[in-house]
Amino acid sequence: MPLSRETEASRRGIPEATVARLPIYHRVLAHLAERGVATVSSEELAAASGVTSAKLRKDLSHLGSYGTRGVGYDTEYLVYQIARELGLSQDWRVVIVGVGNLGHALANYGGFASRGFRVVGLVDADPTRVGEKIPAGRDGETVEVSPLVELENVVLDGEASIGVIATPASAAQAVCDRLVAAGVTSILNFAPAVLSTPVGVDVRKVDLATELQILAFHEQRKHPEVRA
Amino acid sequence: MPLSRETEASRRGIPEATVARLPIYHRVLAHLAERGVATVSSEELAAASGVTSAKLRKDLSHLGSYGTRGVGYDTEYLVYQIARELGLSQDWRVVIVGVGNLGHALANYGGFASRGFRVVGLVDADPTRVGEKIPAGRDGETVEVSPLVELENVVLDGEASIGVIATPASAAQAVCDRLVAAGVTSILNFAPAVLSTPVGVDVRKVDLATELQILAFHEQRKHPEVRA
DNA sequence: AGATGTGAACCAATTCACAGCA
DNA sequence: TGCTGTGAATTGGTTCACATCT
Structure with missing residues (x-):
């Protein structure tokens, strides 16, 4: 099945180090979202999360391709994707x-x-x-x-x-x-x-x-x- | 200064991952010591600490050469050395x-x-x-x-x-x-x-x-x- | 004989640097 | 032009396997 729809990078194996940082990104994004910020760059989100932008982008790339080149990430959309990945929808x-x-x-x-x-x-x-x-x-x-x-x-x-x-x-x-x-x-x-x-x-x-x-x-x- | 007395491995740079495990070894050793156990092998200490024996030996090798081949580690001596390294003597x-x-x-x-x-x-x-x-x-x-x-x-x-x-x-x-x-x-x-x-x-x-x-x-x- | 200490091989994570797309 | 996404390079950590010493 060569054309599976899974963004190529997602499903199977998100590195443990990445998993450990997702909750932080999630929290920071949630703050930004409720403050009405619609869009963030990897640079901004990384700074607010206490990591480098390269690390942040690599981390997010494991979930899929949720950003827009030249623009950044849609706050609401990304917070939702991370929540889903972490299973925060379940209680x-x-x-x-x-x-x-x-x-x-x-x-x-x-x-x-x-x-x-x-x-x-x-x-x-x-x-x-x-x-x-x-x-x-x-x-x-x-x-x-x-x-x-x-x-x-x-x-x-x-x-x-x-x-x-x-x-x-x-x-x-x-x-x-x-x-x-x-x-x-x-x-x-x-x-x-x-x-x-x-x-x-x-x-x-x-x-x-x-x-x-x-x-x-x-x-x-x-x-x-x-x-x- | 080719012949400095510092066990070659010690001084300067104990890996962060090792530092994070030293407190566990210290606690386990302290238990063993107060239970009167005089000597432990890397195998035993590793099992009690939840790590592999290879990892334990590598960790301890960063502090110096405190074991005895064919025998193991002297409990009291090792607990002291780890305490010193961690700075547990100070308050x-x-x-x-x-x-x-x-x-x-x-x-x-x-x-x-x-x-x-x-x-x-x-x-x-x-x-x-x-x-x-x-x-x-x-x-x-x-x-x-x-x-x-x-x-x-x-x-x-x-x-x-x-x-x-x-x-x-x-x-x-x-x-x-x-x-x-x-x-x-x-x-x-x-x-x-x-x-x-x-x-x-x-x-x-x-x-x-x-x-x-x-x-x-x-x-x-x-x-x-x-x-x- | 038996267990440590350690080079070498391996694997995971981070950083670099840039191609590719909006 | 600007920022994401990602191969390639690097660094750090773990595992293997064995030479070394008591």
């Missing part, structure tokens, strides 16, 4: 395990609801927290905290495919196993622990201490005081 | 701006104190939060929330070199500018905004919505339902 159902300060912060983080992520369940091991109603999403909705034994039911009832682990490190692997057994196939892990999962389950981790340690490493090199 | 003074749920979570996150990061200041724009005493670090110490106008003084008095931005996106760039002006040279940014800084200032960002969007992208590809 993703998320369960958060661990409702400490961090879990709380995640539950009522505005940025989730606005991008199609719905918190359908909250789970915590602490009995004193169970039953608490926590505001989640934008419109004053609340979600009640369920006990840890209910984890599987919360995932199933909520039809969640994404799990967020915001527990202490010691609990993380067990929680992960149970999320996966209940059908979760994507996990965002905030616990400082290495998780092992079956193939087919994606894990991303956010490690706060690690980020500071990376900064500290570079910071140290800026001040060549003790060169022992 | 890093951190100011957190924005004391909402996320800022709270960061302030009393145990993982910071235990790795040489000390929260020396908390700043918030909300007058109702100013004056609040927030537990930070391990040993029941508290830090009082200062008003936004005091930002510069908090940085200077605390001699902070690292700033954490946990404000809404709309405030992030202004806060960033003020942190930099006050002498901060490393910034960890949780606000969904692209920051611009002078050269010499490092910025790392942690974007919660972005992480979920990356997971959603891959999730979408797992279920080839709507192939439009």
Whole structure:
């Protein structure tokens, strides 16, 4: 089938590095669009996104050919194409395990609801927290905290495919196993622990201490005081 | 100077990808050490860290030659060497701006104190939060929330070199500018905004919505339902 | 014998520079 | 003319496979 209509570059394999930047372009474009900007050049969009224009154009070329030579990109059209590629049209159902300060912060983080992520369940091991109603999403909705034994039911009832682990490190692997057994196939892990999962389950981790340690490493090199 | 004593591989330029993994090795090694494990092979340490043994050995080779052929690595010795390389012997003074749920979570996150990061200041724009005493670090110490106008003084008095931005996106760039002006040279940014800084200032960002969007992208590809 | 440390081969990502189109 | 889209060149990172040393 030599003449398939898929823009030659799209379908199959957008580089991982590109995928990681699409959400940024999406956010910047959304801002521009609601500010009424109709068109942007790669140069402008790149500057606003903190990347080089060559990188931006290469990234976008993986999605297809959505710009106009000599002009730039139509803001609305491009924001739509990126949203579609990222699957932001669907609404993703998320369960958060661990409702400490961090879990709380995640539950009522505005940025989730606005991008199609719905918190359908909250789970915590602490009995004193169970039953608490926590505001989640934008419109004053609340979600009640369920006990840890209910984890599987919360995932199933909520039809969640994404799990967020915001527990202490010691609990993380067990929680992960149970999320996966209940059908979760994507996990965002905030616990400082290495998780092992079956193939087919994606894990991303956010490690706060690690980020500071990376900064500290570079910071140290800026001040060549003790060169022992 | 042909015979400089620097293990040939060390000093100057540890690859960024390696730096990003050192904190993980450090944490895993620290666990092993306190569990009394005296020696580990690259195979074991790699498995516990979620990487391949070849990658681990290559990473460690950038620091120097700290293993013993036929045996493995001395746990205590290696944990020390990595700590030194990361600058974990110093204690890093951190100011957190924005004391909402996320800022709270960061302030009393145990993982910071235990790795040489000390929260020396908390700043918030909300007058109702100013004056609040927030537990930070391990040993029941508290830090009082200062008003936004005091930002510069908090940085200077605390001699902070690292700033954490946990404000809404709309405030992030202004806060960033003020942190930099006050002498901060490393910034960890949780606000969904692209920051611009002078050269010499490092910025790392942690974007919660972005992480979920990356997971959603891959999730979408797992279920080839709507192939439009 | 057994595991490290490392050159060489490979693969992914970025940058360059310009052909091609509006 | 001006800006996109993309091959080619380059840089950075990973994997392989084995010489080297305890």
